[in-house]
Amino acid sequence: DAGVIQSPRHEVTEMGQEVTLRCKPISGHNSLFWYRQTMMRGLELLIYFNNNVPIDDSGMPEDRFSAKMPNASFSTLKIQPSEPRDSAVYFCASAEGGEQFFGPGTRLTVL
Amino acid sequence: GENVEQHPSTLSVQEGDSAVIKCTYSDSASNYFPWYKQELGKRPQLIIDIRSNVGEKKDQRIAVTLNKTAKHFSLHITETQPEDSAVYFCAAHFFGNEKLTFGTGTRLTIIP
Numbered sequence: 001d002a003g004v005i006q007s008p009r010h011e012v013t014e015m016g017q018e019v020t021l022r023c024k025p026i027s028g029h030n031s032l033f034w035y036r037q038t039m040m041r042g043l044e045l046l047i048y049f050n051n052n053v054p055i056d057d058s059g060m061p062e063d064r065f066s067a068k069m070p071n072a073s074f075s076t077l078k079i080q081p082s083e084p085r086d087s088a089v090y091f092c093a094s095a096e097g098g099e100q101f102f103g104p105g106t107r108l109t110v111l
Numbered sequence: 112g113e114n115v116e117q118h119p120s121t122l123s124v125q126e127g128d129s130a131v132i133k134c135t136y137s138d139s140a141s142n143y144f145p146w147y148k149q150e151l152g153k154r155p156q157l158i159i160d161i162r163s164n165v166g167e168k169k170d171q172r173i174a175v176t177l178n179k180t181a182k183h184f185s186l187h188i189t190e191t192q193p194e195d196s197a198v199y200f201c202a203a204h205f206f207g208n209e210k211l212t213f214g215t216g217t218r219l220t221i222i223p
Contacts, residue, residue: 102154
């Protein structure tokens with residue numbers, strides 16, 4: 001298995017633009033998580049899905065952020081419009097039975 | 112909800128010595144406790160975990176201990192090497208709720 005796949009690996013955009021981050025979980029894993037990591041705030045859980053259904057989105061910072069999981073092998077995290085304070089590394093992770101496996105992350109820079 | 116506290120936030124250890132990182136959790140129903148290692152610019156990777164029916168688990172130079180009564184667990188690294196330098200995160204979760212609550216991380220530096 002290739003592990004959790006994320007794209008793009010790096011994204012540089014201008015304030016106000018829409019950003020879409022993508023994730024393919026490990027096949028057979030029924031849970032998917034989106035995290036954001038910054039020096040100031042550490043590792044924050046934004047949202048997680050179980051069997052493609054959003055279970056807890058209490059970490060989503062505001063309405064500019066949205067996430068979808070249309071099927072078991074794909075999820076997106078969208079920021080619209082983006083702001084400089086959204087600059088961070090965004091990780092996707094998938095899990096089966098507790099153990100979470102992280103993807104390589106997307107480094108987002110909003111200018 | 113669950114709250115996990117981790118100490119220290121930074122730790123410097125002479126190569127060859129041992130390092131200990133401690134975490135406490137608040138929810139007595141938590142029953143799974145993983146530790147992740149994150150090297151600079153890379154993803155967090157699971158290095159060891161323990162479930163609440165076990166008091167200690169060892170994997171070569173790494174061990175984790177769990178005290179359910181006191182609600183704390185610790186990571187022990189013996190014979191430290193330069194490649195052990197990284198940020199280490201503890202986490203806790205209640206089985207059946209897939210969400211992990213992470214500690215704030217410990218930056219471990221091994222001094223050659």
